[in-house]
Amino acid sequence: xxxxVKYYQIEAPSPTDQDPHxxxxxxGEAIPCGYVLTVLLPGGxxxxxxxxxxxxxxxxxxxFSINRDISPIGVFCKWD
Numbered sequence: 001x002x003x004x005v006k007y008y009q010i011e012a013p014s015p016t017d018q019d020p021h022x023x024x025x026x027x028g029e030a031i032p033c034g035y036v037l038t039v040l041l042p043g044g045x046x047x048x049x050x051x052x053x054x055x056x057x058x059x060x061x062x063x064f065s066i067n068r069d070i071s072p073i074g075v076f077c078k079w080d
Contacts, residue, residue: 005078005079006027006078006079007076007077007078007079008026008027008076008077008079009026009074009075009076009077010024010025010026010031010039010072010073010074010075010076010077011024011025011026011073011074012024012025012073013025017030021033021052021054021061024050024062024072024073026077026079027079031050032050033050033051033052034049034050034051035049035050036048036049036050037049037050037077037078037079038077038078039064039072039075039076039077039078040075040076040077041064041066041067041070041075045078046064046066048064048065048066048067049064049065050062050063050064050065050072051063051064051065051068
């Protein structure tokens with residue numbers, strides 16, 4: 001039997017993360033570039049990867065592979 005699905009918001013990087021391209025977090029866990037998850041976007045739940053524009057510094061470079069125009073920070077995701 002699969003575990004119960006939980007819903008969380010994707011959070012901005014920890015202020016203590018000194019990397020020029022800090023990781024986003026979900027429930028306190030760092031999420032790497034390329035990680036695939038299910039997120040609530042306009043139009044419903046979508047499966048997508050987190051991507052990073054390496055030319056941008058800090059958390060402004062993060063985007064979803066299916067829509068570069070939506071920042072992942074604050075978006076709800078399914079986490080199981």
